[in-house]
Amino acid sequence: MDFPKHSILQALSVMVLAWMLVHCQIPVQPEEEEEEPAKEADNTAVEPIACPSECSCSTEGSVDCAGLDLTEFPEELSENTKQLSLQNNKIKQITVEHISHLHQLETLNLQNNWLTTDGLEDEGFETLEKLAYLYLANNKLTSAPVILPSSLVSADFAANQLIRIYPYTFGQKPKLRSVYLHNNKLTDAGLPDHMFNASDNLEILTMSSNFLRVVPGNLPSSLHRLHLKSNKLEKIPPGVFDSLHNLRELYLQNNLLSNEGMDNETFSQLSSLEYLDLSNNNLSVVPKGLPRNLVLLHLEKNDIQRIPGDALTSVRNLEYLLLHNNKLRSRSIHPTAFQGLKKLHTLHLYNNLLERVPRGLPRRAKTLMLLHNFISEIGRNDLALLYTLTELNLSYNKLTSAKVHRDAFRKLRMLETLDLSGNALQTVPVGLPRSLQVLEIKNNQLSSIPDGALTGMEKLQRLMLSDNQLKLNSVYPGAWMELRALTVSGLERRWSLQVQHLKCT
Numbered sequence: 001m002d003f004p005k006h007s008i009l010q011a012l013s014v015m016v017l018a019w020m021l022v023h024c025q026i027p028v029q030p031e032e033e034e035e036e037p038a039k040e041a042d043n044t045a046v047e048p049i050a051c052p053s054e055c056s057c058s059t060e061g062s063v064d065c066a067g068l069d070l071t072e073f074p075e076e077l078s079e080n081t082k083q084l085s086l087q088n089n090k091i092k093q094i095t096v097e098h099i100s101h102l103h104q105l106e107t108l109n110l111q112n113n114w115l116t117t118d119g120l121e122d123e124g125f126e127t128l129e130k131l132a133y134l135y136l137a138n139n140k141l142t143s144a145p146v147i148l149p150s151s152l153v154s155a156d157f158a159a160n161q162l163i164r165i166y167p168y169t170f171g172q173k174p175k176l177r178s179v180y181l182h183n184n185k186l187t188d189a190g191l192p193d194h195m196f197n198a199s200d201n202l203e204i205l206t207m208s209s210n211f212l213r214v215v216p217g218n219l220p221s222s223l224h225r226l227h228l229k230s231n232k233l234e235k236i237p238p239g240v241f242d243s244l245h246n247l248r249e250l251y252l253q254n255n256l257l258s259n260e261g262m263d264n265e266t267f268s269q270l271s272s273l274e275y276l277d278l279s280n281n282n283l284s285v286v287p288k289g290l291p292r293n294l295v296l297l298h299l300e301k302n303d304i305q306r307i308p309g310d311a312l313t314s315v316r317n318l319e320y321l322l323l324h325n326n327k328l329r330s331r332s333i334h335p336t337a338f339q340g341l342k343k344l345h346t347l348h349l350y351n352n353l354l355e356r357v358p359r360g361l362p363r364r365a366k367t368l369m370l371l372h373n374f375i376s377e378i379g380r381n382d383l384a385l386l387y388t389l390t391e392l393n394l395s396y397n398k399l400t401s402a403k404v405h406r407d408a409f410r411k412l413r414m415l416e417t418l419d420l421s422g423n424a425l426q427t428v429p430v431g432l433p434r435s436l437q438v439l440e441i442k443n444n445q446l447s448s449i450p451d452g453a454l455t456g457m458e459k460l461q462r463l464m465l466s467d468n469q470l471k472l473n474s475v476y477p478g479a480w481m482e483l484r485a486l487t488v489s490g491l492e493r494r495w496s497l498q499v500q501h502l503k504c505t
């Protein structure tokens with residue numbers, strides 16, 4: 001039968017498209033916006049509100065003067081203004097007269113202007129009885145307003161030069177849910193003792209990139225997220241986190257925290273905490289008393305030399321544990337340290353001082369990153385309990401073929417990706433799992449692929465052998481025939497085999 005060419009092409013392109021939709025999730029073209037039904041013409045009920053020149057105003061009370069290079073606050077704003085957009089201008093001054101009549105104002109956006117504390121007559125804010133959203137990020141304020149209205153829901157003061165907050169800036173605000181104070185110059189002395197007194201609904205507080213040395217106390221128990229990264233924190237006073245039963249995410253990375261600055265109860269009451277980032281601090285031991293519902297724990301980039309047997313026993317729900325860039329040796333990881341971590345699937349131990357695969361690795365691990373250590377041998381049982389492992393990265397260690405036991409990989413029946421690059425292997429190890437899809441042994445001293453080493457690897461899709469000393473006759477006859485899934489796209493000069501897959505770019 002004679003198929004017309006174009007219909008075959010059409011069928012093909014439909015299939016490719018279907019494949020891409022399934023695999024790449026190409027966003028579906030947005031449908032043409034439906035034309036809005038013509039608004040009822042002259043709605044005489046609404047009075048036209050005075051609109052400052054150049055700004056655009058709506059009958060619903062929003063006044064948009066954003067990005068107009070304004071140097072002055074607009075005069076003659078209607079008392080009915082509910083939303084006022086003044087972001088991205090050059091306004092330096094706001095007086096009481098400018099704003100005190102705006103009793104209906106709900107949103108005031110002054111982000112990215114030239115406001116200083118002297119230029120902002122903050123008594124004006126007291127009268128804004130409906131003000132809910134106040135955006136003052138990216139100005140030049142050195143002190144926060146002394147009093148903000150109790151109607152406040154969200155306040156953004158990020159990227160100013162704040163050194164001082166007052167008790168009624170954020171205190172006594174029962175509706176307040178989020179406060180953004182990152183990128184300022186706050187020190188411990190610049191904060192009132194009860195900064196959120198009677199503001200019992202605060203959920204998000206960001207104070208990253210300031211100069212705090214001590215974690216602030218008396219935070220509301222409603223908090224969900226607390227950002228304190230990139231300060232100068234040395235100490236977490238006893239009990240400061242004890243009432244934060246709703247806290248789910250706590251960001252403490254890039255500080256100077258050491259084990260002396262905390263104790264075994266510092267985090268223990270944070271019963272909702274799922275995400276804790278303590279990376280890039282000065283810890284020498286995994287802290288004790290971690291909260292039991294933690295899912296993700298960042299401890300990388302510290303000075304951790306030891307994991308005691310009981311440090312992680314409480315965190316039974318932990319799924320990700322990141323311990324890379326520390327100073328761990330195999331013998332200083334207690335053999336029971338990971339016991340009971342039945343949900344832990346991702347463990348990063350790269351860039352440490354491991355000489356061996358640590359004992360007692362978590363039994364349900366799926367991804368194990370051991371690269372850039374000093375591992376020189378793999379014994380028969382070092383990997384024997386890792387039945388569920390799918391990705392093992394052992395690149396850039398000190399492995400030699402003589403010290404990799406021929407049965408070492410026998411239990412890894414689900415392993416899909418194995419990276420042994422940058423070691424000192426002389427031959428491709430035998431007994432590699434048949435489940436492998438990716439095998440990388442670049443940059444070793446391989447001079448042979450022993451008979452049968454690749455036998456039965458029907459799923460192998462990518463084999464990287466570049467930067468070795470392999471010659472054509474050092475590969476056993478028939479080796480490539482066995483690799484059914486391996487689509488060799490180019491056999492390069494130095495035995496680099498690489499399969500290019502259709503990429504979704």
Ligand SMILES: *[C@@H]1O[C@H](CO)[C@@H](O)[C@H](O)[C@H]1NC(C)=O
Pocket residue numbers: 167194197198
């Ligand atoms: C907190 O606010 C209450 C009123 O809601 C007041 O009685 C108390 O003195 C305040 N406490 C502090 C420490 O400011």
Ligand SMILES: *[C@@H]1O[C@H](CO)[C@@H](O)[C@H](O)[C@H]1NC(C)=O
Pocket residue numbers: 264265268289
């Ligand atoms: C912390 O240590 C003290 C004394 O070593 C002990 O009494 C207490 O039970 C520990 N608390 C926790 C939460 O482990």
Ligand SMILES: *[C@@H]1O[C@H](CO)[C@@H](O)[C@H](O)[C@H]1NC(C)=O
Pocket residue numbers: 256258259260282284
């Ligand atoms: C890190 O902690 C140790 C004590 O564990 C302390 O001696 C050292 O000064 C700390 N380093 C920094 C930069 O804070």
Ligand SMILES: *[C@@H]1O[C@H](CO)[C@@H](O)[C@H](O)[C@H]1NC(C)=O
Pocket residue numbers: 371393395417418419438440
């Ligand atoms: C092993 O880890 C290194 C560093 O993250 C990465 O570049 C490499 O691709 C990994 N190997 C595999 C096979 O994924």
